[in-house]
Amino acid sequence: MKRQPLFLSLFLLTGAVALSGCSSDETTAANGDEVIIVGTQNDYPPFAFANDNNELTGYDVDVVKAIDEKLDGYTFEFTAVPWDSMFLSLESNKIQAVADQIAKTPEREEKYLFTDESYFAAETVIAVKEGREDIQTIEDLEGKKVGALAGDSYTLLLEEYNETADTPIELTYSESGTPAEVLQDVQNERVDAYVNDPIMMNKVLEKNELGVEIVGQSLVNDQMGIVLKHGEKGEELKALIDPILKQLKQDGTLAELSRKWTGGEYIPE
Structure with a gap:
C-alpha cells in the first residue's frame, strides 16, 4: 500500500480543455x-465538484483515492474537465481515466474500456417545477421540452425513447x-422537465434553493464504472483496478463512502 497521499490537481476549465498534454508514459511523480x-467534472455534487478551496472532492474522487492508496507504482x-470534452480528452490521451458517474451502456463499451466492477448504482428520475402534476412518467414527456446535456446517459435514454415514440420528446440541449x-x-419554465440522477x-436544488421537485418512479437503474482507453495501457490499468x-x-469501504456523500448505500452487488 502506498504511504504517499493522493495529489489532487485542479485546473478549472472553460471551453476547450487546457490540460498539461503529457501522457502517463511521460509523467512521473516525485515518488517515482x-x-x-x-x-472528472467540477460541478456534479456530491460525486465530483470543487469545494470552497477549489479542490476536487466528492464520492467519485474518494473512490479513486481509495484505489490509489492500494495501487503500487501509480x-x-x-483534473476538472467539462462534460462535453470528457471523452475527447480520453481519446487524445490528455487524461488516461474518467471517474465521473459514467453509466455502462453498450454504445459506450464499444468505444471505451470500462472496469468490470461497478462502484455505484444510480437511478434515473424526472424533475419538474414544484406543483406540476401532469408529468410522472417518461410517456408524459412526449411533446414536452426536456433539458438535456449532449452525450450523457440520461440524454441517450431519451434519444432512444424518441426512436419509437408516437410524439417525440423535444430535447433542449444546454449550452x-x-x-x-x-x-x-x-424552475423558470424554459423547459418542462429534466431527467438525471436524484442524488x-x-x-443542486438544496444549494440553489430552486422550486423544482422530483416526481414519479425511477425510469432505469445504471451501473457506474471507471472509464479507460482501449489499448495496452487501458487493459493494464483495468486488470489492476478491478480487484481493488x-x-x-467487500470490505465496506464503498458503502462507507456512499453513506458519507449520499446518505445511503448505493453499491452494486
Whole structure:
C-alpha cells in the first residue's frame, strides 16, 4: 500500500480543455510512480465538484483515492474537465481515466474500456417545477421540452425513447453543460422537465434553493464504472483496478463512502 497521499490537481476549465498534454508514459511523480490523470467534472455534487478551496472532492474522487492508496507504482492526479470534452480528452490521451458517474451502456463499451466492477448504482428520475402534476412518467414527456446535456446517459435514454415514440420528446440541449443551469431552466419554465440522477439533483436544488421537485418512479437503474482507453495501457490499468474495486466493495469501504456523500448505500452487488 502506498504511504504517499493522493495529489489532487485542479485546473478549472472553460471551453476547450487546457490540460498539461503529457501522457502517463511521460509523467512521473516525485515518488517515482507513473502518473495517471483522471478526468472528472467540477460541478456534479456530491460525486465530483470543487469545494470552497477549489479542490476536487466528492464520492467519485474518494473512490479513486481509495484505489490509489492500494495501487503500487501509480499515482492518480485529478483534473476538472467539462462534460462535453470528457471523452475527447480520453481519446487524445490528455487524461488516461474518467471517474465521473459514467453509466455502462453498450454504445459506450464499444468505444471505451470500462472496469468490470461497478462502484455505484444510480437511478434515473424526472424533475419538474414544484406543483406540476401532469408529468410522472417518461410517456408524459412526449411533446414536452426536456433539458438535456449532449452525450450523457440520461440524454441517450431519451434519444432512444424518441426512436419509437408516437410524439417525440423535444430535447433542449444546454449550452452551459451544467445540471444546475438546466434545473434553473425548469424552475423558470424554459423547459418542462429534466431527467438525471436524484442524488445530484437534490444537492443542486438544496444549494440553489430552486422550486423544482422530483416526481414519479425511477425510469432505469445504471451501473457506474471507471472509464479507460482501449489499448495496452487501458487493459493494464483495468486488470489492476478491478480487484481493488472488488476488495473495496467487500470490505465496506464503498458503502462507507456512499453513506458519507449520499446518505445511503448505493453499491452494486
